Amino acid sequence: MSVGLVIVSHSEKLAAGVVELAAQMAPDVVLVAAGGMDDGGIGTSLEKVMTAMGLADTGAGAVVLTDLGSAVMTAESALEFLGSPETVLLADAPLVEGAIAAAVSAQSGASADGVCKAAETALAPVRATAVGEVHGVEHQGNESQDGAAQDGGPQKAESQDDGAVTALLTLINPMGLHARPAAALAGQLGAMDVEIEVNGVDGQSVMMLMTLGAAQGTELNVCATGPDAQRAVDLVRSQVEAGFGEL
Amino acid sequence: MSHTLDAAWAQRWLRLSAAVIAENRMALIELDRAIGDGDHGENMDRGFSAILEKLDAEPPATPGAAFKLAAMTLMSKVGGAAGPLYGTAFLRAATAVGDATELDVSTLAAALAAARDGVVARGKAEVGEKTMIDAWTPAVEAAAAAAAAGADPAAALEAAATAAEAGAISTDPLIARKGRASYLGERAIGHRDPGAASSALILRAAVHAAEDEA
Known part of the structure; x- marks a missing residue:
């Protein structure tokens, strides 16, 4: 049972389209569109949003994403109507x-808090997210890892003195690290107890991986720390070497 | 001779609001066309028309139930920002009056204050930013003053409506700080805020609902 998502938009089609797109990357997540007015016109409907919140929260909570202006107000109002449930979070995100x-x-x-945070940091500056905001707290004591990833140049997979596991991999599939494999990687890595960077960005963030725009032939410098570091790097290696199943 | 503020009054208020919004639909559209996107009159008319249908289908038993019906309907049917703003106002008012069958003056003043606070919370606007708040805040203060002076509920409503009308007029020379009108800068000067105007109309309808010899 995972956290569900509610997509609120002024447009019925836009909400349905976002759900369709996100479903490609998250087949097991309950995604509910709440777009347009009750009659399908442009606007937002409290009833639609409240119904969607009920459907999306199957026990693990739900996160609500909105488009513009009054969609935010409608989502806030819906939460107020429902008695401000602690399990339904409103993300301030694109x-x-x-x-x-x-x-x-x-x-x-991830928990509802984690899912909400993932949404809210989806567009955070690449380096700031990879090194600072997201990992800032847990990263203490691992500063040398960043140095290794940045300055160490190409490395073969090896275990560093500080416990970091690194690998230098080359993308071989024609499409490179596009949306589907980025989502698959981030999803699997997200379930591990690991801090992992790929070319300096958070490997557990699909948006960060996609910002790399890594095409065929691109080298990926992978650096992981934490209990699952070896497993995480092995996973990335096997996926990259298999061309993400696209060969 | 004024009526007590009971469920029948609340229903009359909503019906008279629907009538006055329908009557002023074009005027509100014109105000909104000047500094917004021109849909306020139509959106509000659609919302209050839907309230009439719901009142007919299931007449609320208390003022609080009537306010909740209005809140739910406006949030679902209005579409634009006015939906959640007015919806939240009525929802907070419903919470403030609870299950009371009749509103005394202090409950009325508390309900108006709660409604205003709801609009502030939802819209994040303050007095002087050319919004609904410019009508609501003077109304809340006038009602509170009337309540403190021992006025009856109808007199407090009258004071609130009069203050809201003056408040709506006070938006004419303001530069908008919130919503679409804020993009216009100084060009918004000289135009009344449509939300403040509709707020004044609705509060005046509450007075008429208490005066009507039903």
Whole structure:
């Protein structure tokens, strides 16, 4: 049972489209569209949003993403009507990027807080997210890892003195690290107890991986720490070497 | 001779609001066309028309139930920002009056204050930003003053409506700080805020609902 998502938009089609897109990357997550007015016109409907919140929260909570202006107000109003349930969170995030990041996070089994955070950091500056905001707290004592990843140049897979596991991999599939494999990788890595960076970005974030724009032939510098570091790097290696199943 | 503020009054208020919004539909559209996207009159008319249908289908038994019906309907049918703003106002008012069958003056003042606070919470606007709040805040203060002076509920409503009308007029020279009108900068000067105007109309309808010899 994973956290569900509610997609609120002024447009019925836009909400349905975001759900369709996110579903590609998160097949097991309940995604509910709440777009347009009751008659299908442009606007937002409290009833639709409240119904969607009920459907999306199957026990693990739900995260709500909205498009513009009054969609936020309608979502807030719906939460107020429902007595401000602690299990339903409103994400302050861009609709499309946030929904995809949230869906992948939910697919990997994150809590509602984690899913909400994934949505809200979907567009965070690449380096700031990879090194600072997301990992800032847990990262203490691992500073040398960043140095290794940055300055160490190409490395073969090896265990560093500080416990970091690294690998230098080359993308061989024609499409490179596009949306589907990025989602698959981030999802699987998200379920592991690991801090992992791929070319300096958070490997557990689908949006960060996609920002790399890594095409065929691109080298990926992978650096992981934590209990599951070896398993995580092995996973990335096997996926990259298999061309993400696209060969 | 004024009526007590009971469920029948609340229903009359909503019906008179629907009538006055329908009557002023074009005027509100014109106000909104000047500084917004021109849909306020139509959206509000659609919302209050839907309230009439619900009142006919299931007449609420208390003022609180009537406010909740209005809240739910406006949030579902209005579509634009006015839906959640007015919806939240009625929802908070419903919570403030609870199960009371009749509103005394202090409950009325508390309900108006709760409604205003709801609009502030939802819209994040303050007095002087050319929004509904410019009508609601003077109304809340006038009602509270009337209640403190021992006025009866109808007199407090009258004071609130009069203050809201003055508050709506006070938005004419303001530069908008919230919503679409804020994009216009100084060009919004000289135009009344449509939300403040509809707020004044609705509060005046509450007075008429208490005066009507039903």
